Amino acid sequence: MTSKILFAGGTAVITGAAGGVGGGLARKAAVLGMNLVLADLDSESLYTLADSLDTEVLVVPTDVTHPAALENLANQAWNRFGRVDLLFNNAGIMCAGFTWEISPEAFGRCFAVNVLGIHNGIRAFVPRMLKAGTPAHIVNTASMGGFLPSPLLSPYTATKSAVFMLSECLYGELKMINAPIGISVLHPGPVQSGIFGSPFGDGGGNPVARQFIDAINQQIAGDGGITPDQSAELTFAGIQAGEFWILAESEFLDPRFRERVEGILERRPPKIFGAE
Template sequence: MTAFDLRDLAGTTAVVTGAASGIGAAIARRAAGLGMRVVLADFDGDRLDEVANEIAATGAEALAVRCDVTDPDDLERLAAVTADRFGSVRLLVNNAGVDSTGRLWELSPERFERVLGVNVTGVFHGIRAFVPRMLAAGGPAHIVNTASIGAVTTVPTQAAYCASKHAALAMTECLAIELAAEQAPITVAALLPGPVHTAIYESAGSDGSAGAATRDRMEAFLRENGVTPDQAADTMFEGLAAGRFWIYTHPQRADDLLRLRADRLTGHLAPTAP
């Protein structure tokens, strides 16, 4: 990937899913601060409007589009509305994500399918809706898919989330290879946040006593130890500008987990909790 100056983004358009709160809202604010026009998408329309109005109050152009990323028609509509309003997209951030905790045999099918629907299929729908338009535009563009540090490890009672993020990361790697093979001027990056103080566990579902305990523990852990969403957004843009594929909010923790996973895979070792 090629490094570039973030000032080059001024006057171009960013689309961010999961933009009503947390990392997505912070990325949208940061994009607006760089002079970008911002299209914010989320299922939570009320909070989405609040963030968009806050951004617009700074003088930036912001468009809120209520969108369920699990619905391919919604993503096609998002892409069409964006094209009609702002033209081509320079930055797409497939960021929408949810979690649900519990032992695998206790998770309800509905919760499991919702996590995979948002975290995996939602990324796919975003790629499918926007990449053909990016290719047709022919100019430089960037795609960032939000995975997680959970994409390179496995954690008990968070199997749905880990499975979804492993899949999202694999899809992101495949996308990067495919676009490179087409010699397209589109860069791809994977954002792998560690602990970030967001409301993800306040709204997360859980099944069974172990799931409830994990949800409560993780909510407290993020509150006490997580970096802010603004810090995560800054890290994303810094990594993007530096031309990195792998963007970590906690690089040392990521290195530790990657070494552990590499040792486990190359040593044919049974899994253990990190």
């Protein structure tokens, strides 16, 4: 099923737009002729990005963990452009370490941004989209990490698994009421971005965890990661094709995920990549 939403002349709202993945999405949406509403905590980078785009852009500094901030974002988007065709619930943070050493604050913050931030976006935008009655599409950013348990990334992978479930339930709900709103779950990685910059919250980070994060960073910065613009190309192709799972075939993920599902069905203990 291909998507019927309006690209040229339509409006895209992007949270986490100042970051790597979000910036790529903004540039691609601008090339398609969309008006843009850019949201992030980092307002300075948002204005720099806005200045570089050849389209109408509204910048709304936003903390996605606050429901009122998403209400404000939706109000401002409709007031300025009169419509929202595409919403990217994309803001996200990393949190790493041995599970028993991660502070409740850091663990909670990861859920507040990665999961509740999406719920806040859905609560603010879906009622308005339903009222508008025109085709719209929502993309929730998850991660391949949500499919595979990874030692030292329990908060992050738990939030991303939650994003699948939330999105699949939402997809079913919108189908139940025949809403003209499509849903996709985006698994962008690995993409060169700032996400592994400070994954330890206020905990400092155990040296073993630090070494693990440094190795991932080096791999993504080397030839292990695609650019945000390449990621955005794949994402928009997925939206245009009406894909629920925007997830490239992967020699890394596919066999391990199959093994995981079969292991669950056979009631075997998990095989954890990186801890065999």
